[in-house]
Amino acid sequence: MNFYRDATWVLEYVEKVETEGRVAGSLQTLVLNSCKKYNLKTNPKHIYAAVSSCWLHREFLDTVLKRSGILKDIPNKKGQPAFSKITIKLLVHDLLFSKSKRIQMGKHPIKEFVLKHKTRLNSELVRLKLKLKVTDVKQLIKDDSADITPVRWIRINPVRTRDKMKEVLAELEKKFPTRVSSWSEIIPGTIYHDEYVPNLFGVHPGDKITSHELYRTGKIIIQDRASCFPAHILNPNQSDVIIDACAAPGNKTTHVAAHIFQDQEPEEVRIHAFEKDPERAKTLRTMIKAAGCTKGIDVHVGDFTKIAKPSAFPNVTGFIMDPSCSGSGIFGRKVMDEHNKSKEETNVVASEQEEEHEDIKDEDLKNRLAKLSSFQFEIVRYALSFPSAKKLVYSTCSVHAEENERIVIDLLLDAKVKESGWRVRKRAGVLPAWPRRGLLNEFEEVFHDKEVAQDLAEGCIRVLPKEDGGIGFFAVCFERD
Numbered sequence: 001m002n003f004y005r006d007a008t009w010v011l012e013y014v015e016k017v018e019t020e021g022r023v024a025g026s027l028q029t030l031v032l033n034s035c036k037k038y039n040l041k042t043n044p045k046h047i048y049a050a051v052s053s054c055w056l057h058r059e060f061l062d063t064v065l066k067r068s069g070i071l072k073d074i075p076n077k078k079g080q081p082a083f084s085k086i087t088i089k090l091l092v093h094d095l096l097f098s099k100s101k102r103i104q105m106g107k108h109p110i111k112e113f114v115l116k117h118k119t120r121l122n123s124e125l126v127r128l129k130l131k132l133k134v135t136d137v138k139q140l141i142k143d144d145s146a147d148i149t150p151v152r153w154i155r156i157n158p159v160r161t162r163d164k165m166k167e168v169l170a171e172l173e174k175k176f177p178t179r180v181s182s183w184s185e186i187i188p189g190t191i192y193h194d195e196y197v198p199n200l201f202g203v204h205p206g207d208k209i210t211s212h213e214l215y216r217t218g219k220i221i222i223q224d225r226a227s228c229f230p231a232h233i234l235n236p237n238q239s240d241v242i243i244d245a246c247a248a249p250g251n252k253t254t255h256v257a258a259h260i261f262q263d264q265e266p267e268e269v270r271i272h273a274f275e276k277d278p279e280r281a282k283t284l285r286t287m288i289k290a291a292g293c294t295k296g297i298d299v300h301v302g303d304f305t306k307i308a309k310p311s312a313f314p315n316v317t318g319f320i321m322d323p324s325c326s327g328s329g330i331f332g333r334k335v336m337d338e339h340n341k342s343k344e345e346t347n348v349v350a351s352e353q354e355e356e357h358e359d360i361k362d363e364d365l366k367n368r369l370a371k372l373s374s375f376q377f378e379i380v381r382y383a384l385s386f387p388s389a390k391k392l393v394y395s396t397c398s399v400h401a402e403e404n405e406r407i408v409i410d411l412l413l414d415a416k417v418k419e420s421g422w423r424v425r426k427r428a429g430v431l432p433a434w435p436r437r438g439l440l441n442e443f444e445e446v447f448h449d450k451e452v453a454q455d456l457a458e459g460c461i462r463v464l465p466k467e468d469g470g471i472g473f474f475a476v477c478f479e480r481d
Helices: 002-019 027-037 044-056 058-068 085-096 109-116 118-132 165-175 225-234 251-260 278-290 334-341 348-383 405-413 415-419 440-444 450-459
Strands: 152-156 178-180 190-193 200-203 220-222 242-244 271-275 297-301 318-321 391-396 461-463 473-479
Touching (some): 002 085, 027 044, 044 058, 058 085, 058 118, 109 118, 152 165, 200 225, 220 251, 225 251, 225 318, 242 251, 271 278, 318 348, 348 391, 348 405, 405 415, 405 440, 440 450
Parallel strands (some): 178 190, 242 271, 271 297, 318 391
Antiparallel strands (some): 152 200, 391 473, 461 473
């Protein structure tokens, strides 16, 4: 019963977040956050397995629960329902949709209550399958098994391995004895040395890394290749002072530190990391500590645009700007993204309204992108107002032009940004060998000089999800003299 109690709290949390609007992040993230929130003792992996399956089957579950009348039969105890509807949903899920088709608990009143309705529940499930013309409702559930990264990217952390680089490489070679020449050739036990980012390696996602000593001691850090591009493009040195305006969970922050402190111990603050959410700020501090960068990074909890006054940071020379975005290039969030597109899209009972749902989905996406792009423009524009800043890398994990090329265009056309002398760095200074660049047609619509439009598009980097070996991504560097 303890497991079902904990799973109830988690599913209740997920459903509460869902009712408040757009669900941010992956279902896995929501589950992990709620496990931390309630300080649950049950293994989060087990809770995730139960909650995710229950979530995938939610439309069918809700239909069966409603038609069976089980929720109306819940007895009262002291004027309140004796059993939680969420817990009943979890038990009915296990009874109808789990592999074992049984409720995994000993004798308990709620189990007896559900089993009394077993015949009616099964009957309603059979009726539903007949209505939908399937032999198993799993035929109607989208397979999300492909929603994983094709490569697990790891980078060596020079702050922890300054004098032990050869030893770390030897350890990696020991674990991954076969080196391949392309990430597409990776199979379990092999390793790929990335050609774009120094000290970055690709391994098979099935190979365990988190249990390895190199990971536990902070000598290697798991970070998607595209996520490594911003710090690599910014390329800060020991004399730079950098602000990471949207820092949590801290991968890009610690990668910036890897550049600044690769030849010296972090004894003074050279990086200011901002995070407005206190819980995410805790995660940020944990990652910074694990990477050995605590003395070199100052964490500021609060909204960057409100607490970071240019006058308070007169020596800042560069920025990492990776603000909130649609996350359309991220793996592991397909379940939530499908839900976010339209809460009604998977309503199996009203499937004849598909066209209308598609319109709702498109309009919802349009509105969300408009809100996000407005925020992205304002936060980058604010960063570009810092008087001593000379370089800024703007990035997103989005595939939408509204959050990428069009933000670049709006900034370049802004009077204050132009007056301050900002320009887009040319391809030669932004991973010149990377083949996939910005969308030329977006710039051509605004800049009629073909050479100017070409230079701007070439100055941007695009990464396609999965096709380019990881998450979808966009990056561009603004600079001035």
